[in-house]
Amino acid sequence: MIYLDHHAAAPIGAAARAAMDAHLAWANPSSVHRAGRAARATLERAREEVAAAVGAEPLDLIFTAGGTEACNLGVLGVVAEPRCVITTDVEHPAVSAAVQALERKGAEVVRLPVVGGAPPAAERLEDALGLGADLVVMQWVNHETGTLMPVAKLAASCARAGVPMVIDATQALGKVPVDVAELGVTAAAFASHKIGGPGGAGALWVKRGVAVLPQLRGGAQERGRRSGTPDVRALAGFGAACRALGERLAAMSRVARRRDQLESGLLELGGVINGDPDARVSTVTNASFRGWRGDHLVAALDVEGLCAASGAACSSGMSERSPVIFAMYPREPWRSIGSLRLSLGPETEGSEVERALEILRAVVPRARPEA
Secondary structure: OEEOEOOOOOOOOHHHHHHHHHOOOOOOOOOOOHHHHHHHHHHHHHHHHHHHHHOOOHHHEEEEOOHHHHHHHHHHHOOOOOOEEEEEOOOOHHHHHHHHHHHHOOOEEEEEOOHHHOOOOHHHHHHHHOOOOOEEEEEOEOOOOOEEOOHHHHHHHHHHHOOOEEEEOOOOEOOEOOOHHHHOOOEEEEEHHHOOOOOOOEEEEEOOOOOOOOOOOOOOOHHHOOOOOOOHHHHHHHHHHHHOHHHHHHOHHHHHHHHHHHHHHHHHOOOEEOOOOOOEOOOEEEEEOOOOOHHHHHHHHHHOOEEOEOOOHHHOOOOOOOHHHHHHOOOOHHHHHOEEEEEOOOOOOHHHHHHHHHHHHHHOOOOOOOO
């Protein structure tokens, strides 16, 4: 099996596995007895490790049960009942669905276009801010094409306007250096399973002094900002994966070379590359093939042993076009119907890239179903 779906979930790394194997305690970290204190110590060590990886203070991190919850908490919790929200039309469902919930409650939503995959300009954001927005929500790295948004520049525009900015950084961590203080944003969401940690663990960093409206109510965990007993073992793995981020980042130049090798093969097979090739991370290529339906192509590749995707993993099983690619190329709807995402990481071997290309060369030219 060749696994090229790292943007959905990266393989669990050795550091995370070791940390999870070492933590076998089942005690509740809120308990005051010895077993509870041991679990609490593991939890807080993980908090320190995640905080160090993103340039934060540990007390400013809220642990969650994954990236989706972190994004939801940022969108719905940083500003109570916003009147006007600015976002983009290429967000991950973890953000777009939360924004739609605000829209149903009466908030005006301004969606900045990402035409041709190019990031929105700061001037366009500033024009939108002039409409009286009180919240900006945006991804840092696009989950389908890898497009890098100029978050620091856009955050500076938000700061001048006095508008909080929440970013989905789940696809950025482990691919680009992260320092939340330098970014200048108000809140940032992260996920363990994107960096070689386990699923079910995430975090929302919130700027000191910013109140967060809890979305889960019950106990007083996470300083009253997120109720619920945490999965300490998963968070231990998250912390260990963050501790190993230096190696992951150092490998990105090698990952980019292998991505480019894949991309050359896609172009030779008649694919058209989606997204901005000049502003993207090293880990993904997204190509569209005229006449193919993305889900059919993914299924055909899977039969041959290649794991790929046609959009966000949380939308798998749906035969609809990719809303992200359609938003980027509304005048070429075939792109969103026939898109293929191949994402890789430091774990991807050169031999796997060669085998993937063999499979693609065998599958793509076959008689294609109608899109």
